[in-house]
Amino acid sequence: MDGLTEAKLRALAGERSFERGLAYVDEVSGVEFGDGWIRASVRGTERYEVELLLRGRRKPAGACDCPYGQEGNFCKHLVALGLTVIAQDADLPRRRKAARDRTRGLDAWLTGMSRDDLLALVREEMAEDRNLRKRLELRAASARGDVAGIRSRIRELLDSGPFARYGYVEYADAHAYADQAAQAVDAIRSVTASGRAADSIALAREAIGMLAAAVESVDDSDGRFGEIGAGLAAAHHETCRAAGPDLVELAHWLVTHALDDVADLTDIDPLDYEDLLGEQGMAALRRYAVEAWQTNRTGWAEKHLMQRLAKSGRDIDTVIAVHAADLAPNGHTHLLIARELDAAGRPVEALEWAERGIRETEDLATVDTALIDHLADRYTRTDRPADTVTLRRDHFAARRTLLTYQQLRAAAIAAACWPTEREKALARLRDDAARADTRGDRVLVDVLLDDKDIDAAWRTADEHGAHDGQWLTLADRSRPTRPADALAVYLRLAARPTRETGNRAYEQLVSLLLGIRDGHRRLSTPDDFTAYVTDLRAAQKRKRNLMRLMDDHGLSGA
Template identity: 90%
Template structure:
């Protein structure tokens, strides 16, 4: 068994998947042995097929068709099969030998059959197994060069009708449909392998269109249709490499597909075909893309394609033209242009676009914060601290927040004029902090705290109000100088928490109790704290986790 152990399974799967796999051991069925592999079914949300690869010098590996397993992970279903094999270790050698004997026996029997008997056997199996019949029919059509027959069969494979109820394929039936649709990918690839790449290219395009037409009517929560779409895209690329299609025709199809509503299904990147397109094809690709963009300058897909082509050709002016055709009202697009120009070394133009973004924004309060930061940074770098300060001052006047204040402070310190700027900023904040406007007062409290002016913050909180978090911060900062005031805050907040349950509330309460104890110590009233804790324990004794936490902190 290749030395499979619980420790190896735990290492392969990780602690979480290993633990989650334990309950699934009883769901393992249909264990089948082969040469170096063991397959089985594991019942989970669905019935999943799992395969463990054992033996040899390599470490054990496995595959599973559950969503997590299809991403390449060693999932809980593989853990369940591994644990099943470990439990049956004494019988494994015999079962693997029996599997090898059966394989050799079957091969010998088939080899010994006459042509007539072998044909009769195949016909019998084809009559019983619908999927086998389809696969053989496709291989036969491919061998005959029957493109019409293959096209008809691919249409059947991608038809979701037989799996749909009321026109929609539910999650429970999506897997069966995907398993059938996946055969279309294999068929197209087999055509390329058999020397019929031109037919494979045509059928791949048709199949992509058919899949795109049904994707909205299938519950593809597990992403199976996305995998099939990617498979069809790969099959198309392989066929194009072998067939050598007309570059202009290929360019037109690629642009059309990139702008299609279902482009994400296959995620075909036209630039992946650059070698096949050559100079003539790439010129056509750009021509078709420009025409599409000019017809719809605000379309996301058109802009994205144009930007990709422009960047690949290092055409910075085209990148700017695409952005400039659809400028965002908050200056974000101006920022993108400025960054592109900076990267290209065109710093003067970059600065001009950034400044234009500020000018063309109707309300400085709504301008993209990243644009403000970008322009202020550029001003600082080129030795224009006064302009950086003006920008930060105007932004703060339009949007009085703690972050805007912090940025104004940094700019004013750099310009060596912070005391004056601070007084102007605080005057604006005090004008906002009217008794009826609690928000303005709270912003002022945060800013005074950030400045380290705790006394002013206390006065502002008392005059205009503050939220509990601010009161707590004030109390924490003021215990050494205002222990009585801090104590009052802690007691009020603690009283509120005594009516709550849960470990989070208990941790917050204990933190407050530590503050209360420190305040009493500073006030010289430790007996009052002892009496308070005694009463609290008596009232909260049913909360065992709280009592345990208080014990840990000596409360």
């Protein structure tokens, strides 16, 4: 059957979808064979319509209206249909021939009908099929240029009322509503094709507004309405290109639309119209954008549009003006301006803005650290090590953390002044510790550990305290020189995980036991460790995972 096999289905779908498809074979119904395609319904979370395309020597393909299939994937429902078809493989050639014969027979019958009989048939079918009637009404309205009729039909297509329960379209009904709403795109394009592109511009804009209003009350978990919005945006662009609209009016609409919440639905980019707007239209576009920004200088949409237009015209001064009109108090906007100026080859101005950002930040503890890093990098590049040290020192003074200490150390080492700077920095941290500033004394332990000044770190921890993580680090690093002190830490820390369960606690306890064993070994008291482990195992014997983990590490006791 055109090379369709279980192996090919598995390759198309992937192992997971193929295995899941096996469970849906019994849910396949209404299999319909055509010449080159096979369609059916498959019941899953809801009933889905699936279609396999048989393309001769090329790989089979398929489509399904389930969420996963709509993303272009060969889903489990297609696998189920494929497996059903394979099971009927012996009968398939006859079915395909029958499909071709039916198609030829239908064409011949319709061709042989008189005009009156054909009209009667169409009217009869329209009476039975409401959707067919509406589709034909739309085509008729397009053919005779009935814009009012088409507008009325588009409003019907976008009306969520028939699908809404208690004023909201739930997920189970959203799919059907999306299918109906998507027809609005075809309706607009039919007006364009009939030679009335100017009318279709108005219809596209009206449809965009209606869709935006409707989607607020729809569960669009599958993102279908973003696709419809993109379709309406494409239709609008096509109609504008076909109609040759008033360029100034188009520019005004594009700016208004870009600043409206509906812009998120259509993702219309005014710059996509640049070749259509030409010099006159782009000038109007920039003028309207400036007016909107001047009215609301802090609006995100207004600033974003202004910056994009300015960058497209390589107008760096306008980009800076937009940023400068709404400077963040933490220096972030100054950093953006500095980066723009650097990229434009204006390093002197860039440096001035970066330095201004530091000056205008009221509290360096809240400054955007990326601005500090940017300015320090510029000082380093221009051989100003003393300025780098001053910047890092001021930042450390405002925000005393291990990171700011490390950054000060790197700058001071490069400037050959670290011993002096270190004493000043440690003095600040000791003052914090003396004032019982918990943050300060904890940072002091961290920086002393980072400097590998273990004895000073231990003294600080003894005097001002430390958290368990710091004590553990102290014990690990001090074990060779202070085994008794390290052992005391391990024994204290081991008490808590012995009261807990779970593999994480067991792993933590075993790690501490290894430290305890090494401490006793260094102190030449291995018997004490054996007694300790023996007692521990007796108390923890019901924790089988712990016992197994201890055995794996040779912690067996007596």
